[in-house]
Amino acid sequence: MALTLKDLINKQIPLNGGHRMCGGCPVPVIVKQVLMSTDHPKIIGNATGCLEVATTIYPYTAWNHPWIHNAFENVAATVSGIEAAHNALSRIGEVPEHNKDAKFIAFAGDGGTYDIGLQSLSGALERGHNMLYVCYDNEGYMNTGIQRSSATPIGANTTTTPIGSESYGKTQSRKDLLSIVAAHHIPYAASTSPHNWMDAMKKSKKAIETQGPTFLLYFAPCIPGWKIPSDVWKKLSETAVKTCFWPLIEFEDGKWSLTGESKLIAEGKMPKIPVEEFLKSQGRFKHLFTDKNKHVIEIIQKDVDKSWNYYKGLAGY
């Protein structure tokens, strides 16, 4: 199946309108890109978080796929259990023909993945289930009111890293989840961003069609959490990639590579722009643009460069 908008518009949408995600939230777009990348029947699990809460406010659901929510910390275990049950039922001939080729997909936020769900994810990857785990990374616990997570970047103002006379926001760097996941030697893992829908959908398709556990780390700007207007996330995601704050990376059969704009930057065909361009339009970093805090922007730039150079090196540049 070719991924063209002309074909995609004729297909069943996975998530209907009428859900209660914030106006302008990119997460429903992420769900659409992942689930529309192939035609397989799909069974979805959702960790607690914005996507789970706001798409299933009783007595409504926005989902057009079988969908389950269990708890905050265990979506990987839940979905891996469904996959195991599907296999057991298949062996005794209890799975109807049209569902034989079903795919199992978990969605979770960064809190539910980097932090509380990490051991559940690690277990599922190690056991080798045939499933895709998608982390939409909005860099904080947003559903409960913008607390920091281990995915929150340096300098961000959150309710648990509040700014003040003695604080410029979070002091620690983001956890490098992609490398942690890749260390399980799974067949496929990648980072992507919804603004580059072709990159995102190609990776989603590969991740769904690959046998074994696969993983996608998706950039997901948050309107109230990042204090941004509702119509800017596409541009902002593009800037995140062009500053190398959010490189587009692929890990396939043990080999690392860069894709999309990140590949062009690594090859010197596109300029790498200063991280300031990414920070300046977001309310969560507003306090950094003062005399007192501007040294933090240098700290963030160093942090971004260190991670970018590391992945560039892995990809052989």
Next chain:
Amino acid sequence: MTETKKGWKDLPIGGNILEAGNSQHYFTGTWRTYKPITDLDKCINCLQCWMFCPDNSIVIKDGKMDGQDYDHCKGCGVCAAICPVKAIDMIKEEK
């Protein structure tokens, strides 16, 4: 919007929701402060707005962009911001 809520005796066992995607019956269009208005003469039918609308509110008719679904459109402005030919304007909603 007004809705009548079912009592526990009328709810499906386990509180299950029996209709997939029934959020369609819930109208988030009431959230809007600004309303997207499309000039279909300007539209080049690139379908970018369909891809990037978070609320599935770009109407497609005969394979072409045909304005917005105002029952569900939240007025976020994403479609207007990303349209390459500026075919969509955001205007203040009249209540």
